[in-house]
Amino acid sequence: MRAGQIVAPRQIEIIDIEKPNLADYPDGTIMIKTVHSAICGSDMPSFVLEHPTESYPMGPGLSIHEAIGVVTDSKSDRFKVGDEVLALPRHIGGLSEYFLSHESVTIPLTDFPRKDCLLMSQPLGTVVWACRKLPNLLNLDTVVIGQGPMGLLFSHMISNLGARTVITSDLVDFRLAISKKMRATHAINPAEEDLVAAVEEITEGRMADLVIEVVGHQTETINQCLQLLKRGGTLLAFGVPDDEIYDFHFADFFRKNLRFIGSVGPDAPNDFPLAMDMISQGRFDVSPIITHHLPFTEAQLGFEMALNKKDEAIKIVFDYE
Numbered sequence: 001m002r003a004g005q006i007v008a009p010r011q012i013e014i015i016d017i018e019k020p021n022l023a024d025y026p027d028g029t030i031m032i033k034t035v036h037s038a039i040c041g042s043d044m045p046s047f048v049l050e051h052p053t054e055s056y057p058m059g060p061g062l063s064i065h066e067a068i069g070v071v072t073d074s075k076s077d078r079f080k081v082g083d084e085v086l087a088l089p090r091h092i093g094g095l096s097e098y099f100l101s102h103e104s105v106t107i108p109l110t111d112f113p114r115k116d117c118l119l120m121s122q123p124l125g126t127v128v129w130a131c132r133k134l135p136n137l138l139n140l141d142t143v144v145i146g147q148g149p150m151g152l153l154f155s156h157m158i159s160n161l162g163a164r165t166v167i168t169s170d171l172v173d174f175r176l177a178i179s180k181k182m183r184a185t186h187a188i189n190p191a192e193e194d195l196v197a198a199v200e201e202i203t204e205g206r207m208a209d210l211v212i213e214v215v216g217h218q219t220e221t222i223n224q225c226l227q228l229l230k231r232g233g234t235l236l237a238f239g240v241p242d243d244e245i246y247d248f249h250f251a252d253f254f255r256k257n258l259r260f261i262g263s264v265g266p267d268a269p270n271d272f273p274l275a276m277d278m279i280s281q282g283r284f285d286v287s288p289i290i291t292h293h294l295p296f297t298e299a300q301l302g303f304e305m306a307l308n309k310k311d312e313a314i315k316i317v318f319d320y321e
Contacts, residue, residue, distance in 0.1 A: 005058060006062065009051070022074075029103075030073070034068075037064045037318045038123075078106075084109040085101075085109060097320060121276040125268065141163070141202075142164075142165060144179075144214060147170035148175065149314055166183060208230060214239050218242070219243055227252075291315060293317050296318035
């Protein structure tokens with residue numbers, strides 16, 4: 001079978017590997033023929049950063065983890081051959097024609113005409129997990145920093161949860177245009193407008209009850225979030241860190257009596273089904289963020305498009321059929 005493999009920084013090759021033998025894996029393992037997978041921002045450090053030489057080539061299929069497909073072999077009582085599922089890849093990454101998963105992180109697909117939209121249940125599930133940690137958002141002023149795929153999902157979600165304002169910020173105008181489709185009430189490009197002043201004006205001086213940082217991969221924006229928050233507000237850090245240590249303005253955080261919440265990953269058995277229900281029942285429209293489909297054999301192009309924001313790419317889905 002074929003799989004994508006990161007062989008050097010910013011270099012992916014399509015290789016042939018032996019199809020795994022399910023007998024070699026524990027009970028509960030299932031084999032899945034991939035139908036769609038997608039690039040997540042958390043995949044970028046594996047692709048972009050220069051890891052130690054001995055790290056290359058990385059494992060086949062890494063680090064794609066958003067994937068759906070059809071069960072072709074099963075050591076699980078819960079899933080049989082032919083079942084359509086969303087699953088978190090194990091042992092082999094999701095950038096491959098077949099991958100392995102475990103029944104504990106696998107859910108059946110609901111009946112919905114667009115399978116690529118159901119694939120978004122995986123990233124949306126991580127948003128659900130993060131939002132479980134938040135206070136009641138009814139009538140609150142909120143800001144989402146970063147309008148990549150995850151930021152856009154947050155914008156829609158906190159609108160659904162009843163926020164008074166959903167103020168989005170990004171340096172890329174086409175992302176801000178999509179954020180309005182994802183129910184943002186205001187969209188600000190901080191390269192063109194002072195974000196702190198804009199939030200103060202929009203909220204009539206109240207400032208934000210909640211700020212969600214969804215940029216990651218740098219250390220500057222987390223401190224900007226502190227400036228946007230009112231006393232007693234909440235900062236949710238979701239963006240993936242590349243740095244182990246941040247120059248964090250602790251005194252500002254301390255004196256404002258803020259709450260700081262970190263969130264990564266989902267509670268898959270609970271969050272993925274809820275996210276899928278929201279999508280399939282029409283309560284959450286993920287279609288505006290899906291901008292491109294590519295054959296998985298063009299993974300190199302897909303990662304470059306996502307990294308460099310080419311062709312107004314937001315969410316890139318790989319097809320396997």
